[in-house]
Amino acid sequence: xxxxxxxxxxxxxxxxxxxxxxxxxxxxxxxxxxxxxxxxxxxxxxxxxxxxxxxxxxxxxxxxxxxxxxxxxxxxxxxxxxxxxxxxxxxxxxxxxxxxxxxxxxxxxxxxxxxxxxxxxxxxxxxxxxxxxxxxxxxxxxxxxxxxxxxxxxxxxxxxxxxxxxxxxxxxxxxxxxxxxxxxxxxxxxxxxxxxxxxxxxxxxxxxxxxxxxxxxxxxxxxxxxxxxxxxxxxxxxxxxxxxxxxxxxxxxxxxxxxxxxxxxxxxxxxxxxxxxxxxxxxxxxxxxxxxxxxxxxxxxxxxxxxxxxxxxxxxxxxxxxxxxxxxxxxxxxxxxxxxxxxxxxxxxxxxxxxxxxxxxxxxxxxxxxxxxxxxxxxxxxxxxxxxxxxxxxxxxxxxxxxxxxxxxxxxxxxxxxxxxxxxxxxxxxxxxxxxxxxxxxxxxxxxxxxxxxxxxxxxxxxxxxxxxxxxxxxxxxxxxxxxxxx
Amino acid sequence: xxxxxxxxxxxxxxxxxxxxxxxxxxxxxxxxxxxxxxxxxxxxxxxxxxxxxxxxxxxxxxxxxxxxxxxxxxxxxxxxxxxxxxxxxxxxxxxx
Numbered sequence: 001x002x003x004x005x006x007x008x009x010x011x012x013x014x015x016x017x018x019x020x021x022x023x024x025x026x027x028x029x030x031x032x033x034x035x036x037x038x039x040x041x042x043x044x045x046x047x048x049x050x051x052x053x054x055x056x057x058x059x060x061x062x063x064x065x066x067x068x069x070x071x072x073x074x075x076x077x078x079x080x081x082x083x084x085x086x087x088x089x090x091x092x093x094x095x096x097x098x099x100x101x102x103x104x105x106x107x108x109x110x111x112x113x114x115x116x117x118x119x120x121x122x123x124x125x126x127x128x129x130x131x132x133x134x135x136x137x138x139x140x141x142x143x144x145x146x147x148x149x150x151x152x153x154x155x156x157x158x159x160x161x162x163x164x165x166x167x168x169x170x171x172x173x174x175x176x177x178x179x180x181x182x183x184x185x186x187x188x189x190x191x192x193x194x195x196x197x198x199x200x201x202x203x204x205x206x207x208x209x210x211x212x213x214x215x216x217x218x219x220x221x222x223x224x225x226x227x228x229x230x231x232x233x234x235x236x237x238x239x240x241x242x243x244x245x246x247x248x249x250x251x252x253x254x255x256x257x258x259x260x261x262x263x264x265x266x267x268x269x270x271x272x273x274x275x276x277x278x279x280x281x282x283x284x285x286x287x288x289x290x291x292x293x294x295x296x297x298x299x300x301x302x303x304x305x306x307x308x309x310x311x312x313x314x315x316x317x318x319x320x321x322x323x324x325x326x327x328x329x330x331x332x333x334x335x336x337x338x339x340x341x342x343x344x345x346x347x348x349x350x351x352x353x354x355x356x357x358x359x360x361x362x363x364x365x366x367x368x369x370x371x372x373x374x375x376x377x378x379x380x381x382x383x384x385x386x387x388x389x390x391x392x393x394x395x396x397x398x399x400x401x402x403x404x405x406x407x408x409x410x411x412x413x414x415x416x417x418x419x420x421x422x423x424x425x426x427x428x429x430x431x432x433x434x435x436x437x438x439x440x441x442x443x444x445x446x447x448x449x450x451x452x453x454x455x456x457x458x459x460x461x462x463x464x465x466x467x468x469x470x471x472x473x474x475x476x477x478x479x480x481x482x483x484x485x486x487x
Numbered sequence: 488x489x490x491x492x493x494x495x496x497x498x499x500x501x502x503x504x505x506x507x508x509x510x511x512x513x514x515x516x517x518x519x520x521x522x523x524x525x526x527x528x529x530x531x532x533x534x535x536x537x538x539x540x541x542x543x544x545x546x547x548x549x550x551x552x553x554x555x556x557x558x559x560x561x562x563x564x565x566x567x568x569x570x571x572x573x574x575x576x577x578x579x580x581x582x583x
Contacts, residue, residue, distance in 0.1 A: 102561040196542045209540050238547040239540070307524040318501060325502075327574050329565035338577050343502040356503055360494065360513065361520060363501040377527045379537030384530070386538060420519045436541030 003028060005165050005482045008222040012070045015062055022062060022073035026055035026117050029075045033119065033166050039147055040164050042157040044080050044138050045088050046120040051075065058115040070225050072115030077167040079158050080121040081128060082213070083202040084108055087118075091204050092136040093126045095330045095350030105202025106237070107171060107213055107230040114229055119167055122157030126352045127321070128175055128206040130154050131422060132409070133182070135354045140411055143186060144483050145451055149408040152182030158216050159186035163483055169226055170216045175206050176309055177403070177429025179214050183441040184403040184454025187481045189223045189471070190216045194461045195436035196241035198227075199234030207316035210309075210433040219480055220442065220471040224248035227464060241462075248465055256473045257291030259466070262396035264299045267428055272405040279444040279453045284400055286477045287470070297392050297399070301384040302431045308385065309430035310423050311365045311378035317355075318362030324350060357419060386435040389458075393437075398470055399458040402428050403441055407451040432458055440467040444478045452481055489518040 003011065003020065014020045030048055037043050058073035078084060081091045083101035090096045104112070112118070125135040133141035133156025141156035143149040144164035151160040155172035159182035162170055172179045174192035183190025191214045198213045205211060215226035227248045234240045261284060268277065284294050326332040326346025333345035351359070365374040392399070405425050432439045439458040447453050455474070459467045494513045498505050505513055559572060568575045 099565060102558060102565070235547075235549045239542050239544050241542060301530075304527060304530060307527050310520070311524055311527075322502075327566065327576055328562075330567075332567035336577060339579050340502075342577055344504045347502055348504045351503075356498075356505070357513065357516060359501045359503060360497050360505075360517060364489070364493070364497045364517065364521065365524075367497065367500060373528055374521075374524060376537055377530075377532065378524075379539060380532035380535045381527055381530055383535050383538035384532065386541065419516050420523055423520070434541075 005218065005485070007218045008070060008074050008168055008225050011074060011168060015073045022055040022059040022117065023052060025073065026051050026075050026119070029119055029167060032164070036164050036166060040142050040144055040160050040166070041139050042123050042141050042151070042160040042164065042166060043077065043120045044090055044092065044123050044157070047087050047118060050087070051117050051119050054117040058117055061115050069114035069229060071111060071229055073117060074168045075117045075119050076111065076169045076171070077119045077122050077158070077161050078108060078171045079124055079155050079173055081124060081173060081204040082108055082171060083204065084118070084121065087121060089121065089204070090137070091127050092124045092138055093350065093352065093355070094137045095324050097137065097331065099329055103202065106199040106234045108202065110230055122161055122170060124157055125154035125354070127204070127317070127355050128154040128173060128178055129317070129354050129358055131177070131181060131425060132411070133157060134411065135352055137352060142411060143408050143451070145187065145408070148410060149451060150185065150411045152185030152408060154178040155216070156182045159183050159188055159190065162186065162188045162216055162218060169218070169222060171213065172216050173203055173211060173213050174433065175210045175313060176426050176433050179216060180429050180439060180441040180454070180456050181404050183216055184443070185408040185452065187443045187452030187454070188216055188218060189220055189443070190214065190441045191223050191227065191464070191467070192432065192439050193227065193231065193464060194438040196239050197231050197243070197438070197462065197464070199232070199237045199240050201234055201236035205320040207313035208320060209316060210313055212433070220468055220475050221249070221252060223440070224252055224468045243462065246465065248468055251465060252468050252472050254469050255290060256287050256470055259292045259398070259470060260396040261287060261292050261294045262297035262392055262399045263294055264302065264399055264401060265296050266299050266302045267401045270405070270427065272402050273407065273447070275447045276402050276407065276453050280400060280402060280455050283444055283455060283474055283478060287473060290473060295396055297396060299388045299392060301381065301388050302427070304381050305385065305427050305431040305434065306424055308378045308381045309426065309434055310361065311374050312382060312434070314358045314362030315365045315375050316362070318359045318366065321355070321359055326350070354419070382434050385431055389431070389435040389437060393460045397459070397466055401456050401458060403454045403456045404428065407447050407449065407453055428456070437461055438464050438467055440471045442471045442474050442478070443481050444474070446481060489521050490514050493517065
């Protein structure tokens with residue numbers, strides 16, 4: 001039976017119709033991981049025994065004939081910055097190399113209650129800092145489309161695992177583009193939900209005012225299915241928004257008739273790969289042929305996104321990462337002679353270079369004499385950017401934009417050697433985090449190198465439904481792309 | 488504007504120690520990044536209030552109920568060094 005790269009919706013049907021058993025399905029993914037993970041390096045930890053146990057439990061639920069969740073029996077994997085009880089959680093850092101959390105993130109618990117089967121923990125840029133998943137203590141993640149290229153980051157493992165068919169869906173997090181960019185690089189669907197929609201309890205903090213958890217899936221329908229199960233208020237996340245259940249599948253295939261789409265000139269006037277530009281314009285044109293209308297719109301302040309984002313995110317990171325003191329958990333230097341040395345040695349050896357660079361940048365931006373000029377100023381610019389998005393989204397229903405200036409770039413190249421250059425590429429994604437809005441990456445076919453092209457759709461706060469509706473229409477036009485399968 | 492001394496000072500504030508042979512690289516990167524970020528000072532932000540947070544949540548209350556249980560052993564397992572059910576730190580009080 002061919003189950004290669006099947007969607008959750010398809011697998012769910014096969015499980016219910018007894019075309020496949022949950023254990024057999026889990027074994028399929030575990031075998032794939034054994035065969036392919038060495039090359040892709042997307043898993044840091046695989047929990048085979050637990051997965052098989054959970055699959056047996058899921059099969060019992062399916063056999064009971066009761067109304068089961070669409071995720072029951074579906075094998076999934078989790079970015080390694082979500083705490084998982086009794087399963088090592090590393091954040092791809094030496095600092096947490098041996099950290100076994102005593103509790104699970106709320107959304108991991110939610111999936112467990114639904115009978116989803118956890119396969120393991122996924123590689124990433126250390127603490128979410130990076131755009132290629134090469135800043136990992138456990139080695140870089142490679143792109144399943146072409147292993148000479150990166151998978152993107154920071155959630156590179158989450159995107160690569162899906163593209164290589166090593167999980168049915170994955171969980172990831174997005175602080176400045178970390179779900180959307182790797183999804184684009186690997187040709188899968190990725191949603192950064194509205195800030196506050198999905199609980200972050202148990203997500204290891206990077207920049208708290210920007211961090212958001214979200215799903216990566218094979219198609220838009222699957223994304224709505226997973227969001228249905230993980231969204232919702234959680235008293236354990238103090239910025240979680242109290243909102244009733246919304247079925248994100250409702251109206252997903254309604255089409256785009258009458259939908260107003262904005263194309264921000266400040267994004268399209270920048271220098272990015274012509275093939276991506278062409279693909280996005282073509283997609284917009286086809287949406288218009290299906291009844292949508294497109295408008296050129298202006299967001300004058302988004303050009304300040306990168307300085308604003310890196311000041312705020314690094315400042316928050318410097319504060320969040322102060323908890324790693326070598327004492328209660330995490331790496332501890334064995335030779336420290338006093339408390340000061342214990343802190344300094346443990347932190348300096350436990351954190352990688354990029355993490356240290358961001359802590360230093362953030363500490364500098366918050367330090368006396370620089371705070372007004374950098375941190376406070378960035379907070380004001382953040383409001384400018386956020387207000388401009390809000391105003392534009394009163395006039396149009398959503399925005400379309402590139403995700404990254406290029407498709408996946410070569411692994412081991414110079415991209416990590418010049419940090420400023422690397423930061424500048426986050427311009428299209430990070431603005432969305434500053435404004436707290438939802439955005440969905442959908443694939444638009446392949447470029448001339450055979451690498452996936454992605455586009456993001458940005459919406460009003462809590463209007464994920466519309467993103468799915470537009471994304472679904474694009475998917476019908478552009479089709480799914482699967483490694484090794486001609487589209 | 489950000490030089491080796493700046494990196495040393497800021498690293499100290501952040502409880503980090505940077506290797507001597509890496510100081511120059513950190514200083515160069517920091518200088519380039521800060522230099523770029525200072526473009527923000529050119530933007531007129533007039534009376535705009537700083538935006539600390541996107542969701543205006545004030546005081547997220549919950550019921551005043553005990554929800555945690557005694558998990559001392561579980562929690563101590565995460566520490567590299569413990570003794571008699573306590574965390575251990577180097578001596579912080581000087582001996583006479």
